[in-house]
Amino acid sequence: MERLLTRPLVMSLGGFDSGGAPVTSVYLGVDRATDFRTTVLSRFRSLVAENLHKVFQERNAGEEASIRSDIEKISGFISNMRKVDVGGLAVFSCCQKNFFETIGVPDPFRPQMIVSRRPAIAPLVAALEDYKRIAVCIVDRRNAKLYEYFMGRMQEITAFSDDVPGRVKMAGWAGWQESKIHHSIEKQEMIHLKNAAEVLFEQFRLAGFDWLVLGVRAELREAFEGVLHTYVRERLKGHVDAQITTPQEDVRLRTMELAEKLKGEENRKMVQRLVETAAAGGPAVAGLHRTLEALNLSAVDTLVLRAGVSHKGVLCAGCGLLGIKRSDCAGCGNNMNQVDNVVDAAEDAAMAQGARIRHMSGESLLDKFEGIGAFTRFAVKNGGA
Ligand SMILES: [Zn+2]
Numbered sequence: 001m002e003r004l005l006t007r008p009l010v011m012s013l014g015g016f017d018s019g020g021a022p023v024t025s026v027y028l029g030v031d032r033a034t035d036f037r038t039t040v041l042s043r044f045r046s047l048v049a050e051n052l053h054k055v056f057q058e059r060n061a062g063e064e065a066s067i068r069s070d071i072e073k074i075s076g077f078i079s080n081m082r083k084v085d086v087g088g089l090a091v092f093s094c095c096q097k098n099f100f101e102t103i104g105v106p107d108p109f110r111p112q113m114i115v116s117r118r119p120a121i122a123p124l125v126a127a128l129e130d131y132k133r134i135a136v137c138i139v140d141r142r143n144a145k146l147y148e149y150f151m152g153r154m155q156e157i158t159a160f161s162d163d164v165p166g167r168v169k170m171a172g173w174a175g176w177q178e179s180k181i182h183h184s185i186e187k188q189e190m191i192h193l194k195n196a197a198e199v200l201f202e203q204f205r206l207a208g209f210d211w212l213v214l215g216v217r218a219e220l221r222e223a224f225e226g227v228l229h230t231y232v233r234e235r236l237k238g239h240v241d242a243q244i245t246t247p248q249e250d251v252r253l254r255t256m257e258l259a260e261k262l263k264g265e266e267n268r269k270m271v272q273r274l275v276e277t278a279a280a281g282g283p284a285v286a287g288l289h290r291t292l293e294a295l296n297l298s299a300v301d302t303l304v305l306r307a308g309v310s311h312k313g314v315l316c317a318g319c320g321l322l323g324i325k326r327s328d329c330a331g332c333g334n335n336m337n338q339v340d341n342v343v344d345a346a347e348d349a350a351m352a353q354g355a356r357i358r359h360m361s362g363e364s365l366l367d368k369f370e371g372i373g374a375f376t377r378f379a380v381k382n383g384g385a
Pocket residue numbers: 316317318319320321329330331332333334
């Protein structure tokens with residue numbers, strides 16, 4: 001069973017040192033809707049076939065045998081997957097050190113096979129930024145429930161009730177309205193809201209979250225938001241229609257819908273800022289040519305791509321310079337080789353220069369710029385890639 005992506009897990013993978021033994025890292029994209037184990041396995045096999053020659057270069061017999069064992073072990077793992085319920089699969093294996101780890105995420109990874117002395121974790125680090133950890137807090141006058149939502153899954157963290165003295169039963173909505181006018185929030189209820197706010201702050205301190213989503217009736221909202229810790233309140237992103245009794249699966253689906261909407265808005269704003277900054281000659285570039293130029297200058301801070309975007313281009317085998325048209329390399333004078341998807345090479349180059357990578361799904365302004373752009377560390381003048 002593949003594990004969920006978490007920052008501590010990525011950090012511990014990053015800290016693994018094989019002491020020189022080869023570590024095989026494999027990333028796969030999986031189509032949850034149509035793929036079976038056998039399809040995933042054949043994707044893995046063709047990835048291996050494409051990369052074997054490269055990963056065996058300058059390896060001794062012992063290392064080759066270790067990598068072959070890794071490949072067998074990974075094949076075995078895929079053959080035994082109970083079900084294909086991830087979009088992206090990352091596997092790390094170092095048979096010599098008895099090290100094996102698998103991680104599943106909802107969106108596909110770009111297929112890659114990398115062998116080095118440490119697990120290749122850059123795509124995981126990028127994925128950590130793509131997925132938001134969301135605290136979902138449902139509060140009424142007496143009860144509170146806290147969930148954590150991450151990568152499409154949700155778990156209950158805690159639930160509690162405070163002993164609020166029974167209220168006079170009001171008849172229906174009209175009575176409720178009347179009580180709101182006359183009583184506003186009672187002292188005991190205020191204590192309960194403060195308790196709930198305290199639990200949220202504890203969760204923030206101990207586990208952390210990026211966004212907060214509330215399920216609170218309109219008449220309690222102002223009072224509850226008012227008692228939230230500043231760090232917690234500034235993460236408040238929206239409200240879901242949910243009560244204490246709402247089934248967890250319904251809360252999950254509503255949170256997922258909201259998260260996707262928020263993510264879409266965030267992406268739209270980021271792309272808008274990118275395009276405007278680039279147009280104003282500021283520290284950003286839009287379009288394939290300009291982005292490759294910025295990568296060639298090691299100037300990229302954040303590479304922004306439409307998920308799955310692909311363009312033909314050229315790559316210098318000598319110095320790694322990227323370009324669109326075949327020519328001699330401006331960096332080292334070697335011939336530049338044609339590549340089917342220069343965006344793959346662009347992602348590798350971005351990783352190598354320590355840049356962040358953001359994938360956007362869905363239509364955006366970026367589509368007018370070949371689906372690729374970047375924020376740069378300084379304004380990149382128009383040269384020639
Ligand atoms: Zn070159």
